[in-house]
Amino acid sequence: MTVSFEGRVAAITGAGGGLGRSYALELAKRGAKVVVNDLGGDEFGGGGSNHMANAVVDEIRSAGGEAVANFGDISKYETGTSMVEAAISNWGRLDVLICNAGILRDVSFAKMTEEDWDIIFAVHVKGMFNACHNAWPHMREQKYGRIMLTSSTSGTWGNFGQTNYGAAKTAMLGFMNSLKQEGEKYNIHVNALTPAAGTRLTATVLPDEWLDKAKPEFVTPLVTYLVSENCPDNGSIYHAGMGRYHRTALMRGPVTEVDTDEVKTAEWMEDNWDQISSLDGAEAMWNGRVTQAEYDAQNK
Numbered sequence: 423m424t425v426s427f428e429g430r431v432a433a434i435t436g437a438g439g440g441l442g443r444s445y446a447l448e449l450a451k452r453g454a455k456v457v458v459n460d461l462g463g464d465e466f467g468g469g470g471s472n473h474m475a476n477a478v479v480d481e482i483r484s485a486g487g488e489a490v491a492n493f494g495d496i497s498k499y500e501t502g503t504s505m506v507e508a509a510i511s512n513w514g515r516l517d518v519l520i521c522n523a524g525i526l527r528d529v530s531f532a533k534m535t536e537e538d539w540d541i542i543f544a545v546h547v548k549g550m551f552n553a554c555h556n557a558w559p560h561m562r563e564q565k566y567g568r569i570m571l572t573s574s575t576s577g578t579w580g581n582f583g584q585t586n587y588g589a590a591k592t593a594m595l596g597f598m599n600s601l602k603q604e605g606e607k608y609n610i611h612v613n614a615l616t617p618a619a620g621t622r623l624t625a626t627v628l629p630d631e632w633l634d635k636a637k638p639e640f641v642t643p644l645v646t647y648l649v650s651e652n653c654p655d656n657g658s659i660y661h662a663g664m665g666r667y668h669r670t671a672l673m674r675g676p677v678t679e680v681d682t683d684e685v686k687t688a689e690w691m692e693d694n695w696d697q698i699s700s701l702d703g704a705e706a707m708w709n710g711r712v713t714q715a716e717y718d719a720q721n722k
């Protein structure tokens with residue numbers, strides 16, 4: 423089926439460059455009206471200018487699309503407010519929110535400063551809250567919303583020198599796991615992405631030959647589908663980059679059930695560790711009680 427955004431309004435944080443710019447251009451090409459938020463700073467959280475957001479708005483308009491710029495730091499609550507207000511005042515609704523703005527402060531934990539920790543949580547986690555908290559009442563009222571949070575394989579698997587960034591990116595998944603449950607009855611879906619692309623952010627850590635090949639445009643089709651009306655997922659994590667696409671999930675291994683009349687010992691745990699630690703037949707979960715398969719069978 424055609425994936426269309428005719429009549430839809432999208433807001434994308436950090437859309438002045440890299441992945442966010444590519445999403446903005448593609449959604450606009452498919453009919454979405456787009457609020458392009460960007461601080462226009464550097465990849466470590468310094469500086470700021472209107473240039474990046476304005477340039478993407480110009481690109482969209484010159485291709486015949488509709489877009490407005492929203493400047494400012496998404497770690498400030500008022501930027502989330504002004505970004506959502508830009509969507510509502512210009513087009514009366516907000517259907518798609520992509521939390522994409524991001525920076526890096528890579529450093530080994532031994533050398534990390536409190537500021538390296540705080541700024542990463544401010545941009546990625548508080549920035550996500552600021553965008554979603556302002557968008558939520560509108561999406562609830564219109565009974566429709568598609569939110570995509572940008573996590574990272576540093577959050578799902580970890581990466582040397584990224585305890586701050588990895589922890590923030592995992593926090594975004596914890597946020598998704600609860601918000602997906604609150605949004606379900608309002609037809610608001612919340613999903614997450616772990617992208618891999620050559621951008622100015624990855625240029626700080628990866629070799630040129632990889633950067634040249636890993637175009638953001640490889641990631642964009644998956645994101646476009648994920649934030650569309652066509653996609654049924656709510657609470658999923660997908661990976662996309664350089665020709666590789668897969669789902670990632672926190673899984674629960676098979677449950678070992680014991681008689682609760684008697685408390686087991688640590689020695690009993692050791693004796694049964696192979697069974698308790700097994701991931702054979704692990705299942706994705708909808709919440710702490712219900713597997714995804716059970717939930718889907720009841721609700722879809």
Ligand SMILES: NC(=O)c1ccc[n+]([C@@H]2O[C@H](COP(=O)([O-])OP(=O)(O)OC[C@H]3O[C@@H](n4cnc5c(N)ncnc54)[C@H](O)[C@@H]3O)[C@@H](O)[C@H]2O)c1
Binds near residue numbers: 437496573619
């Ligand atoms: N490129 C990858 O391989 C990769 C991998 C994993 C996760 N990510 C995540 O993807 C997202 C996009 O990254 P990218 O690779 O396109 O990098 P990028 O630096 O090209 O783009 C990030 C954009 O966010 C903007 N931004 C930064 N801080 C902001 C703030 N406080 N408020 C508003 N805008 C802000 C920047 O100006 C920039 O335009 C980030 O969240 C990043 O952590 C990227």
